[in-house]
Amino acid sequence: MTHSDRGAGRPLSPHLQIYKPTLTMMMSMAHRLTGLALYCGTLLLAWWLLALAGGAESFAAAQAFFSGFFGRLILFGYTWALIHHMLGGLRHLVWDTGHGFGPAQIEWAARATLAGSVVLTLVVWVLGFSLL
Numbered sequence: 001m002t003h004s005d006r007g008a009g010r011p012l013s014p015h016l017q018i019y020k021p022t023l024t025m026m027m028s029m030a031h032r033l034t035g036l037a038l039y040c041g042t043l044l045l046a047w048w049l050l051a052l053a054g055g056a057e058s059f060a061a062a063q064a065f066f067s068g069f070f071g072r073l074i075l076f077g078y079t080w081a082l083i084h085h086m087l088g089g090l091r092h093l094v095w096d097t098g099h100g101f102g103p104a105q106i107e108w109a110a111r112a113t114l115a116g117s118v119v120l121t122l123v124v125w126v127l128g129f130s131l132l
Helices: 023-054 056-067 069-096 103-131
Strands: none
Touching (some): 023 056, 069 103
């Protein structure tokens, strides 16, 4: 089949411009994006560990970065991405058991994942600062 046989200008399969965005669609994208963010955040964790192994001067530089506003903002985002990705993974684990596929259940799970990730991130940071 050539390109002209398919109908010029028509998509070969449905895509984002065809579908109206839904919460579950956005949560699927968020799960992928948080996975990417965790990959990048793990590189920062590796930098911190290498700085720790590199001696007092390199560790002090890394600590200065992570204790500044931008560094803490990155750490806060990394914490949220980690928790959000974990809760999304738990949602998928439930689906792997064959449960939770009703429209209301899918919507509830998406909302619970989003709300839970925000609340748990705040709890982790409040606890972290209270223990300092």
